[in-house]
Amino acid sequence: MTDENLSAVLESRIRDFIVHGQGEFEQLLLEVHAFQRAKCPPYAAFCDSQPAAANWREIPAIPLSAFRHAAIRCFPEGEIVRTFRTSGTTGEGYGQHHFRTLDLYHAAALAGWVGAGLPRENIFCLIPHPDDAPHSSLSQMAGWLAPRENFFFGRWDDLLAAASEPALLFGTALAFLDFFEHLGERGVTLPEGSLAVETGGYKGSRRDMPKADLYRLFEDKLGLAADRVYNEYGMTELSSQFYTHGAGNPHHGAPWIRALVIDPETTREAADGETGVLRIFDLANLDSCCAIQTRDLAIRRGDGFELLGRDPSALPRGCSRSADELLSC
Secondary structure, eight states: OOHHHHHHHHHHHHHHHHHHOOSOHHHHHHHHHHHHHHHOHHHHHHHTTSOOOSSGGGSOOEETTHHHHSOOOSSOGGGOOEEEEOOOBTTTBOOEEEESOSHHHHHHHHHHHHHTTOOSSSEEEESOOTTTOTTOHHHHHHHHHSOGGGBOTTOHHHHHHHOSSSOEEEEEHHHHHHHHHHHTTOOOOOOTTOEEEEEOOOTTOSOOOOHHHHHHHHHHHHOOOGGGEEEEEOOTTOSOOEEEESSSOOBEEOTTEEEEEEOTTTOSBOOTTOEEEEEEEETTOTTSOSEEEEEEEEEEETTEEEEEEEOTTSOOOSHHHHHHHHHTO
């Protein structure tokens, strides 16, 4: 089988798993890992120093920094259809995630959203439209969820005027803070049945706020109780997301994305209730790398995780910082 045919077959099988639940996660992930090791030279070099994987948990996970320093892709440069970028910071540069096709990203983003119990109607985005932020994977996802007229990034009065029926507000934590600051002493009550989805931390930006305080603002400013507020955890280097809602609940992913909490001292999986660094395995990352070592700290909670935030030793970066920088211009 040619490389092109193998990629097409794997893509079809992964899509069937995402959309229809057909197939078996571990078998698919091991096949994707073998394909990526054969077709992505930087990943192959990284794997050469690692033991062979006997199961999905043992697949070598490249650090996020690899996306800044090397072309993590399994196809020729001329076949790139889109490149999403992290925001980057002074002295750090930005990571790049190259896509040969957006089909699996599209399928995973929409199926993951619905699987988290989120509606597809009346979504208002506090995020730049993809035409205005073509290198933002978050904007691309938002563009699949809502029409252009439902994008209100920085247009907070227009957003208030539009939210006359039950709506879902989707934006970064930083954009919501900007919105709340615009409201000042005012508070509004969104129509009954409304929700909010906030994504991204603060990542060393000019603002910071504990999650409990942020969620109190959702209630004070918009009339949304904590259990009406969701958090989406994702990153430019992934094609899938994790979700939670309310305060103190763990994040969970769809069947095609898994997370391990790794003890940084032993590099073994942390026990339930222990803290470590998140390692993520994403089947939808077919054409880049399916196993990624993040720099985010979390507590293992059964088959989910409680997100604590960025490792203090890591430099600030990410989609939410990118949006915040636009707001400060």
